[in-house]
Amino acid sequence: MKIPECDRCLLYSHNPHLFCAVHPAGPQGDSCLDFRLDPNAQAEELWEPEGATYYNGELILQPQQRLTQQQQQELLDTHPMFTGRCPRCNAEFDRDWSARVHWDCSECGWMDDTV
Structure with missing residues (x-):
């Protein structure tokens, strides 16, 4: 399970299948004791407008029926x-x-x- 801090962590792998070297499946709970702030990290914003969804990191607009x-x-x-x-x-x-x-x-x- 990924938590919001993962995107800014030095240990985060930016891989959907392997979160980090310490917690491959993601940290347990809603915080991580091994969090290390990555000074070069930029928070990944996953804003979804109505009628759109992220799929493999790409925003896809849903077709109108x-x-x-x-x-x-x-x-x-x-x-x-x-x-x-x-x-x-x-x-x-x-x-x-x-x-x-x-x-x-x-x-x-x-x-x-x-x-």
Whole structure:
């Protein structure tokens, strides 16, 4: 567990998996007896605006949802990415879904307009 003082400690490793040489998993409790102020340290500010989150130290903005819950459910029930089949003619798509960006059907001409 990391505490706010870790960012300014001389022993802090700046590694998400190893906090410091003395306490690899982080100090126990809400203070550390081995804290040594690093004169060159700058406190790391992790301010998060609404709709954003830190992921691996990088601030990521969350996409705005434009679909209602009912529209989202319909998309899950009918879109080829989730069903593997064309919503119009029920033709089966190639099983290599991970590399696919567009879901246009070569059988009936249905075109995916979600991207």
